[in-house]
Amino acid sequence: MTPVLEIDDLRITYRGSRGEVPAVRGISMSLEPGDTLGLAGESGCGKSTVAGAILRLLPRETQVTGRIVLDGDDVLTMSFGKLRAVRWAGASIVFQGAMHSLNPVHRIARQIAEPIVLHEGLSSDAAEKRAVELMAQVGLPAWRASSYPHQLSGGQRQRVMIAMALACSPQLIIADEATTALDVMIQAQVLALIKRLVAERNIALVMISHDLSVLADTCDRLAVMYAGKLVEDGPSHEVFAAARHPYAQALSAAFPTVGDPAERRNPHGLAGDPPDPSNLPTGCSFHPRCPVVRDDCASTSVELRRARDDWRAACLRVEEVA
Amino acid sequence: MGNLSTTPPSVSPSGGAGGGDDAGYSAGTTPPGGVHRSAARRELWRFLAGRVSGAVVSMLLVLLSAFFIFRVIGGDPVRAVGGDSPMTPEQRAEIEERLGLNEPLRVQFWEYVKDVFTLDWGQSYVSSAQVTDLMWDRLPNTLLLTGTALILAAGLGVWIGARAGWRQGSTFEKTQVGISLTLWSAPTFWLGMIVIIVFSVRLDLFPVNGMRSARGGDQDFLPDLLDVAHHLVLPACTMAAVIYAQYVLIMRSSILEERGNDYLTVAKAKGLRDDVVRRRHAVPNALLPTVTLIALQFGAIFNGALLTETIFSWPGLGLLFYQAIKIPDIPLLQVLFIFFAGTTILANMLADIIYRFLDPRVRRSA
DSSP, rough: OOOOOOEEEEEEEETTEEEEEEEEEEEEEEOOOOOOEEOOOOOSSSHHHHHHTOOOOOTTTTEEEEEEEEEEEEESSSSSHHHHHHHHTEEEEEOOOOHSOTTTTTTTHHHHHHHHHHHOOOOOHHHHHHHHHHHHHTTOOOOGGGGGGSOOHHHHHHHHHHHHTTTTSSEEEEEEEETTTTTTHHHHHHHHHHHHHHHHHHHHEEEEOOOOOHHHHHHHEEEEEEEEEEEEEEEEEEEEEEESHHHHHHHHSSSOOTTTTHHHHHOOOOOOOOOOTSSSSSSTGGGGTTTTGGGGGOOOOOOEEEEEEEEEEEOTHHHOOO | OOHHHHSSSSSOOOTTTTTSTTTTTOOOOOOOHHHHHHHHHHHHHHHHHHHHHHHHHHHHHHHHHHHHHHHHHOOOOHHHHHHHSSOHHHHHHHHHHHHHTTSOHHHHHHHHHHHHTTOOOOOOOOSSSHHHHHHHHHHHHHHHHHHHHHHHHHHHHHHHHHHHHHHHTTTHHHHHHHHHHHHSOOOOHHHHHHHHIIIIIIIIIIIOOOOOOOOOSSSOHHHHHHHHHHHHHHHHHHHHHHHHHHHHHHHHHHHHHTTTTTTHHHHHHHTHHHHHIIIIIIHHHHHHHHHHHHHHHHHHHHHHHHHHHHHTTTSSSHHHHHHHHTTTTHHHHHHHHHHHHHHHHHEEEEEEEHHHHHHHHHHHHH
């Protein structure tokens, strides 16, 4: 099967007033139709940068190298015309914070219909009719079509975003912190909705979040990023339960087990701050915070190593830690 | 308009799929909240009443100050009316008697209040025509000049400002901001004189002043129109140049405020062209604050008309005001002052109301 998305040695460097800041430092991954991948990591680890790069939405001065092959074509080298055709039709994004992701002065049916008009050449009437159908699929009543974004609740707005992402039947949907701003009940609703819709349509999903439990629940595979690199990539429930990389372990341990008072009184956090991307530690960039650090960690740069057939981790002690 | 704002988001064919194919719309189309609707309408009336009563209070203050301002500024109307020839005290007293200037200020004020309520604005000291007639005669000329300048400045300013804000940090932005600031800093009378020297005197492209050539009104319609248009170019451009900067700078900064918003990234991710993202998504949002600020600048526009008309001898209200203040022709000054101030108050009130109808957030919430 041809992969929907293939990322090969992706490196992204922001150029700012403080010089060059490497945000993503060599990431490779591949998704086939129907694959669901969760991408986890703390703020600033580069996960949203990866999402932006897939549709080439990063600021113009950003330096991006490597390959991002979307449905057979390299996004990074294609012409602007082709790029515009691929955007939304090939892959769409459900952005975080639905509050500001919808244009406040346009009615929501119009916003959902906009990419349909653009990519499929439908009249705006026909496209808005399709938009109403899409709204029904995400559980929004038809009379909401003529509402403005501010008239909807946070959960409804997020569902509008999902309907919008489905509008052109893309092969890939990227959900960037799609449920972060929602309360727990609504979050569960929206997650179930995304899970069902991508399964029904055999759409590949990349879900980005800092919340490992959300990802483990929604996705088959789980990848953990740290300081611009993948440090772990494996089956989601197993990674969540027994990660190989010490950072991924710390991330999953940060969620207390419900009903375990001993753990509740003694939550596992991780000391220290995420590293400054413009001034990364040598060797394994996690070593200053690592609870099981070894002498050679500061000098040896670590790439992903096979821990099992379907499981990779970037740690020198990958065998023993497991 | 009021009806539009209170209609709940139901099946409106105009807003959606159009007649006939609204099968999708009619399934479960009744939005909840009839109670909410009447509350919203009450809220709207309260809002309108607040704006209108605010405007009425301002207008009363204007009427009050119109009386005093022109009696404080000094000058000798009797001298102006009587001409340059020497006057006997008797002649002087007679003119004062005729103008009502011999009465104590208290009585004059009382007369003024009565005249205001009967809408009798009096006669000009100079021409003894009704001041309102003088004003209505000149008004179309001012409207022609300010209207042209306003459309020119607002249209061009909003367009250039949006492009400048969209490409922050570009040479285009820096150049346009520089030009705008220069024009803004230039005094109108100075700019007007430079324009006259360059384009009329040196290059002889446009007439120096006035609104029509000496041939006057005995021309046919089309030649007359062209003649007026020819005279209009310099004053309209001068006036537009001075107010243009405000539109550029306001529009630029409101585009800048919109730029960081995620909905623009979404629009870009949808595959829209960059200029479509700007026009369809960024500009409508950026226009909301701009509209209000534009209307708030209305007073400045009349101010500009006064200076521009004086320099170019454009026979409008500004020139009339200038001529009246030299005398001072108090009844004429009063009525012009009230007219200028009233227009500004009205424009501000309308700006508030228009803003409410333009922005769906303000329209439906609160």
